[in-house]
Amino acid sequence: xxxxxxxxxxxxxxxxxxxxxxxFCFGVQRAIKIAQETATRHTxxxxxxxxxxxxxxxxxxxxxxxxxIDALKxxxxxxxxxxxxxxxxxxxxxxxxxxxxxxxxxxCPMVKDIHKKAKEMEARGYHxxxxxxxxxxxxxxxxxxxxxxLVIENKNELKEFKNAIGRKVGVVCQSTQNIExxxxxxxxxxxxxxxxxxxxxxxxxxxxxxxxxxKLAKTCQAVIVVGSKQSANTKRLYQVAKRINRNAFWVVSDxxxxxxxxxxxxxxxxxxxxxxxxxxxxxxxxxS
Ligand code: SF4
Numbered sequence: 001x002x003x004x005x006x007x008x009x010x011x012x013x014x015x016x017x018x019x020x021x022x023x024f025c026f027g028v029q030r031a032i033k034i035a036q037e038t039a040t041r042h043t044x045x046x047x048x049x050x051x052x053x054x055x056x057x058x059x060x061x062x063x064x065x066x067x068x069i070d071a072l073k074x075x076x077x078x079x080x081x082x083x084x085x086x087x088x089x090x091x092x093x094x095x096x097x098x099x100x101x102x103x104x105x106x107x108c109p110m111v112k113d114i115h116k117k118a119k120e121m122e123a124r125g126y127h128x129x130x131x132x133x134x135x136x137x138x139x140x141x142x143x144x145x146x147x148x149x150l151v152i153e154n155k156n157e158l159k160e161f162k163n164a165i166g167r168k169v170g171v172v173c174q175s176t177q178n179i180e181x182x183x184x185x186x187x188x189x190x191x192x193x194x195x196x197x198x199x200x201x202x203x204x205x206x207x208x209x210x211x212x213x214x215k216l217a218k219t220c221q222a223v224i225v226v227g228s229k230q231s232a233n234t235k236r237l238y239q240v241a242k243r244i245n246r247n248a249f250w251v252v253s254d255x256x257x258x259x260x261x262x263x264x265x266x267x268x269x270x271x272x273x274x275x276x277x278x279x280x281x282x283x284x285x286x287x288s
Contacts, residue, residue, distance in 0.1 A: 014262075016284050017220055019270035021212050023277045025205035027108030028052045031085035032061070034106040039064040042102070044079040048072070048092065049137060051084050051106065052274035053231040056253075072096060080104060085274075086137040087111045089144015110175055110203040111138055115145040117199050118172050122146050126197055127166025131185045132174030136232050139174050155184040158192070168195040175203040176233035176273070178210060178240065205273060206233055213237050214244060216268035222247035222261060226254075226280060227272025234272030241270075254282035261287060 024032075035051050045066045050058040062068060066082065069075055072092065077100040083092070087107040096103050118128050128149040132139035143149045150164055158165075169189060173182045179202060186198050217223050223241040227234025229252060241248035247264065261267060267287060271280045 014264065014288060015266045016288050017216060017266065017268045018280060018284055019209070019212050019216060019268060021205065021208040022269070023271040023273075023275050023280055025203075025273035027085050027110060027203070027205070028057075028274045031106035031108065032057065034104060035061050035066060035082055036064060038080065038082055038104045039066050042080040042104075044075075045082065045104075046075050046079055047082045047084060048088070049084055050230075051082065053228045053234075053272075054274040054276065055228065056276060056279070057274060072099060072101065075099075075101065077101065083107050084137065085111070087115065087141035087145075089141055091144055107141075108175070108203075110201075111141065114142055114172050114175065114201045117201065118142055118146050118149070118170070121170030121172075121197060121199070122148070124170075126168050126170030126195075129165065129169050129171045129185075129189065130173065131171060131177055131182045133232055136174060138176070138232070142172065142174070152185050154181055155188045158185065158188040162192050165189065165192045167193055169193045169197070171196065171198040172201045174232065175201060176206045176236055177202050178236050179207075206236070209233070209237060209270065209273075210240050213241050213268070213270050216270065217241040217244035217248065220245070220264075220266040220268040222249070222264040222266075223268045223270070224248075224256075224261075224283065225250045225270055225272070226252070226283060227275045228252055231272045231274055234275070237270055237272060241268075251283070254279050254286065256283060256286060258286055 046069050051061050072095045080102045083105045085108045122128050128146045130142050130151045134151045223245050225238040238250040
């Protein structure tokens, strides 16, 4: 900051706070490692959709010879299919088996755990409600692992779906949800149900990041959240930051306009779970 009161000219540089819990989470790191190893050991390797929600990472994977497809009909028997970090419905595994396609499963263990919990509750007679983004692959994967599930995105949808909600309900949530949203849905469900079992399946990396961004958004003048527009956890980080700090920005790459940030003295930078550290470092360097 430059203060000029005729006598004193002071300069204080911009301080960039790179969040501790930022960039690749362990589930993303694991998926990338699995894909890289598969590319070296197998031929004819495919992936349905993107491995994670980051274009740079996905392009890097494709450069190693892994081809991206939209549906299993696009590959021949005998090929190898990597299941992305967000997981897949059971149907994908069944179709792959029918076509004699080898599956290499890179689903995050925490997502697998949600599938397991939802299936167990369903076996105990609960109607499964998933709190999550309806069009997100992880939510579709959870839904496709139970026989009769229902997705609710937020409390505003409860009325619309009230006739579809069972009397005995088991709730799980997409791993990257925000607990406030989930609590509102769970609270609202109590009106329509006789028995309710809620398992908080928000993953630990998501909880740590959301807690950290909340602190940073209170203490820094501005917040930059870095990640793909398709990334659910990045969206959630941005929402948390924006609720607290009106100077919260969502950028998808290190291609930032420095002049937009020069009025701030303290800026927090946080990356979504599939944002490479290099991108975050580059933003940090550009700003400072
Ligand atoms: S955000 Fe959580 S559930 Fe998703 S890949 Fe990372 S650790 Fe796994």
